[in-house]
Amino acid sequence: MWYDLNYPSPQPITTIDINERVIAYGDGFFSTMAVVFGTINWLDYHQQRCQIACENLQLDMNLPLIYQHLTTLANQIQHGMLKIVVCRQSQAVRGYGFDNCLTNVWAKLMPSPTLLANRPNEIILQPTAQAVCLRQKIAVLPPNLAGLKLLNAQDKVFAHHELLQRQQQNPKLLDGLVQDMFGNWVEGSFCNIFYQLNHQNQWFTPNIEHSGVNGVMRQVLLDKLGSQRSQQRNLGDKDLANISALFFCNAVRGVIPIDSVILPDGTVKNLSIVNILID
Secondary structure (H helix, E strand, O other): OEEEOOOOOOEEEOOOOOOOHHHHOOOEEEEEEEEEOOEEOOHHHHHHHHHHHHHHHOOOOOHHHHHHHHHHHHHHHOOEEEEEEEEEOOOOOOOOOOOOOOEEEEEEEEEOOOOOOOOOOOOOEOOOEEEEEEEEEEOOOOOOOOEOOEOOOHHHHHHHHHHHHHHHHOOOEEEEEEEEOOOOEEEEOOOEEEEEEOOOOOEEEOOOOOOOEOOHHHHHHHHHHHHHHEEEOOOOHHHHHHEEEEEEEEOOOEEEEEEEEEOOOOOEEEOOOOOOOOO
């Protein structure tokens, strides 16, 4: 069920105008949130993420009102997910340009009969899985777009399509590592990554200053681990042989430890499963 949040109370919708900029240009961003016992997990982080996206994309959004609506909708479904889509409204000018920053804000409710976590704001630990290095590369973006979860994401569409094809041959694959156009391994096709090198007790996560998404769970873990136990660091081809531990993460699934990764040459590298639970 979709709702329009640009009203004093959420209004159900079933269609949008084909002329909306979300269709023509993907002019906006989105975010997906886990709901546990009627509470949006990591709400402060989602708010911060939306604030940064609005500033960088020059979008006006009434954040207090929108998150009041989202809190109401989360309480309504109790368990599941909420997806928020923020898009620039149709403009009087023709073409790509815009002359105002007004937005459409839509939310999708995805209730679930099963619990995503035992309590709100719990870092969820999933079963171990396998990963693969994908061939599809993702774009290098200007500073005001890098790190945002943009609606215009054709490169990620093809990356995940490649993953789906690989999963048909190997159902154990959870996600795939993707490179940016500079050759850095940046993230998964739908998750961020953290890794260790040479069995040292230090977590790294790739920089997202040029490519990739600064996911909510990525930021939660950076804050909880602190600078003593985590750093942002580019991951190059030469580093792959030295990876000793790896996990994927996002705001809905939590943390997924990887027990092996298929390298670009097809060899399988087994990895250690280390303690990644953070109090």
